[in-house]
């Protein structure tokens with residue numbers, strides 16, 4: 001087997017993203033453990049690269065000894081109970097550093113040098129529930145109407161690939177009494193501040209939902225030096241209702257045909273001042289007609305005063321893609337909504353590992369394999385095939401060398 005994609009991926013993780021280095025620093029709170037943290041976490045990370053959907057699936061991979069060729073002969077491998085115990089107490093700050101390192105390394109390797117949309121590096125935030133249960137709960141659960149859950153926000157790049165998760169944050173139990181929107185906005189504010197701290201000037205623009213169409217969010221981002229695009233829906237801000245009315249009376253600024261899958265897009269724009277915001281803003285309305293004669297519209301508020309309307313359209317549509325493809329992909333393909341292990345530390349650790357796996361896979365597909373493979377399903381199939389060959393053909397095992 002000339003092209004073992006599993007070996008290629010391992011080498012890529014090791015040589016380009018120095019995963020072994022990050023793993024070697026990890027510790028956990030198990031008492032005199034038989035298996036070392038880096039070994040346990042490496043296996044779990046590889047399992048997420050293989051898109052396991054439950055701990056049960058991992059249990060069978062371990063039972064079948066699928067990972068034995070990755071370690072020198074005679075090395076005993078942990079079983080599922082050890083993995084679960086480790087995840088419950090592993091140092092999540094160390095795991096977050098590995099996630100951060102994947103992004104900073106990509107940044108250094110000039111992955112984002114041309115931006116992701118119209119020359120700008122654009123990221124989107126998606127607030128989501130990570131896990132929920134009506135039966136079980138843990139000390140870090142949020143509780144609402146008898147439902148126990150963990151929720152938070154994820155920020156990832158949008159536009160040109162690779163799509164990379166830049167970071168995530170969880171809602172804390174002391175935020176439980178806030179409304180859903182307030183709680184999510186709080187998390188998003190923390191998240192974007194940490195993104196700025198971790199990656200400096202990497203993100204030029206952040207795209208977010210209507211719940212952030214207010215002075216609190218816009219001022220927060222402007223203070224961080226990041227431009228804002230937010231959706232403007234039904235809103236209790238007086239000035240926004242006013243500007244909508246004014247814009248409705250105008251003629252379209254531009255109309256384009258047959259672009260981005262719509263038959264006709266009319267674009268209306270107005271300059272806009274929002275209460276408690278010093279920064280000049282723009283209000284833009286896109287009315288899209290589909291080929292079946294159905295209409296839809298998107299309205300946005302943005303601090304990007306000079307950016308072309310086409311580019312703004314791509315940005316707000318990219319935000320939809322995060323729900324329709326990227327994030328959904330993580331939810332359905334990586335089992336983000338599955339409660340792998342209901343424990344605060346384990347949830348944080350698993351989220352880190354899912355995002356590290358996803359970033360490396362995105363970079364591997366776009367930079368190393370240059371998008372030869374259309375679907376992730378296909379590459380996962382090839383990875384399993386590679387792992388299988390490793391198991392039975394000793395000469396491909398490089399860890400014994």
Ligand SMILES: [Zn+2]
Pocket residue numbers: 137138139140141142148149150342343344
């Ligand atoms: Zn919980």
